[in-house]
Amino acid sequence: MAAFLFLLFLLSEAASDFIVVPVHPGEDAILPCRAADVSIRAVEWTRPDLDPPEYVLFYRDGHLDTTHLHPSYKDRVDLVDRELKDGDVSLILKNVRRQDRGTYECRVASGGFTHTKRAILDSEPIRTIRLQITDSNSGHDNNENSTPVGRYVGLGVGFALLFLTGQLILDRCLFAQYRLC
Template sequence: MSAVVFLLVCFLSCSVSEEQTVKSGDDVTLQCQGPEHEAITSLQWIRPDLKKKTEKYVFFFRDHKIFEDYQHPSFRGRVQLMDPQMKNGDVSVILKNVNTKDSGTYECRVSVNNKKSELMNIINLKVKDSGQTSGNTQTEGNLGLKVGLPVGIGILAAVVVGFVFYKRHKGRFDQRI
């Protein structure tokens, strides 16, 4: 039973991956939610596909300070916190004036109370040349999440209920056989 509860908790709390498509020249908000009632000591937005480890940062914040020197040169001066106070754990960033080279995977990692950073969100950003798409859309990646998440939760809930029902009535079934 504890394994089922663990799977349910992990399923509901694990990071979510989404896809965003924007046109070149637009600004895009990369959404990420950290813990609401804990002190965020470190925030890292990274592009794992960038070559040098020291230049994987899209945005780096630690101990109440933004470190632009740690950013990949192509992101300097183009990234800012959506909410500089990070109220309610909102650690989303705005990437300004995107271009096709900004297409890729973005990871949001948060550390609270100086503990090891945890992956909070993954965004696959696609930047199209101007005129091929309009604005900041999230329908492609979220459609599967909107359908799959409730279905998965429903199936998991049915398994848990079935297991509990079986355990409670196991003696009755054994007596009949």
């Protein structure tokens, strides 16, 4: 039983850190991200598959920095709230294209962030989001290789329930065996 609860805890934690955002081509998408610390000096949105040091969005000291902005995001990205109220650093991606599909990471720097030549923040992402481009007719992802998080959680819970059921059957058999002795 303890193994089941531990597995369920791990799966729920993993699912909470990874969000799938479905959107149709041509629509605007909001990729949600909220920082715990509200004294934010810099916000960075990246895609791991982009060549460094290019990024999707970099915002520091009240201004968008386009120095190393990836060309495909020019004039298509902004923050939901440039004042970063309550730590909201969510990204708006305008006029979504099929090639926008992929994993996005949100990072922030608080308080003592200092300006460097390299804009990319070296911290761990506070949010990872998978942008899923859906077919406007069916509502399904056009990428046949897509693997939504929910599928993994469902499989994990299914295996955990199967394990738990097997453990209960084994326990009953052992109990019955000892009872007959």
